[in-house]
Amino acid sequence: MVSEDDLSELEQELMGLNEKEQRQKINEFVKTLPKEELAKLQMQQCVFCLLSQGKIKAYKIYENDKFLAVLDINPANIGHVLLFPKKHYQYLSLLSDKDVSEMFMIANNISKVLVQELKAQGVNLYLASGNAAGQKVNHISLNIIPRFENDGIEFAWNMKKASEQDLEQIKTLIASKLAIKKEVVLEVSLEPKKENSNQIKKPQFKIEKRIP
Numbered sequence: 001m002v003s004e005d006d007l008s009e010l011e012q013e014l015m016g017l018n019e020k021e022q023r024q025k026i027n028e029f030v031k032t033l034p035k036e037e038l039a040k041l042q043m044q045q046c047v048f049c050l051l052s053q054g055k056i057k058a059y060k061i062y063e064n065d066k067f068l069a070v071l072d073i074n075p076a077n078i079g080h081v082l083l084f085p086k087k088h089y090q091y092l093s094l095l096s097d098k099d100v101s102e103m104f105m106i107a108n109n110i111s112k113v114l115v116q117e118l119k120a121q122g123v124n125l126y127l128a129s130g131n132a133a134g135q136k137v138n139h140i141s142l143n144i145i146p147r148f149e150n151d152g153i154e155f156a157w158n159m160k161k162a163s164e165q166d167l168e169q170i171k172t173l174i175a176s177k178l179a180i181k182k183e184v185v186l187e188v189s190l191e192p193k194k195e196n197s198n199q200i201k202k203p204q205f206k207i208e209k210r211i212p
């Protein structure tokens with residue numbers, strides 16, 4: 001726990017320091033905090049947590065027990081929506097599969113409404129998971145950005161060259177980890193038998209033939 005004494009000691013130390021030194025001192029202090037304490041502090045400062053708790057004004061457009069969608073107050077385009085879990089998670093990978101699919105279903109519904117009501121001609125879903133990916137707030141959020149022709153928004157990167165060898169190597173590495181899911185998603189369809197519909201039957205799996 002951070003005690004009042006710790007804080008007043010820090011306050012004393014900060015006095016007389018310039019801004020840069022103050023920042024350094026605060027960073028040092030933060031590093032001494034136990035992990036749980038740090039997580040608590042981060043949540044108290046997190047804008048998405050504050051929005052979820054109703055502590056700052058939100059232009060809510062959708063809400064359920066787990067997710068909240070608000071209008072971005074500094075939008076890339078009018079109608080720019082931020083959709084996020086109410087609970088504080090930094091990375092998308094920390095959400096359950098069920099929650100990830102729910103989040104994308106909600107995003108898809110919002111996108112449809114943006115197209116219908118704002119006459120958007122396209123929609124971008126932008127998500128940054130991790131600071132290296134450009135995540136600014138450590139609470140996962142999905143940007144839903146309605147797009148219009150020549151609206152000046154760019155998602156740009158410089159294309160790099162990849163050798164055939166690199167591509168093969170990366171493909172082998174990644175595809176082998178995804179093999180099971182790939183089988184289920186792409187090759188198998190669920191087809192319950194129609195006869196004896198009053199009896200509870202196990203669903204039948206059928207391997208679909210590839211169409212050449």
Ligand SMILES: [Zn+2]
Pocket residue numbers: 043046047048049050087088089138139
């Ligand atoms: Zn948060």
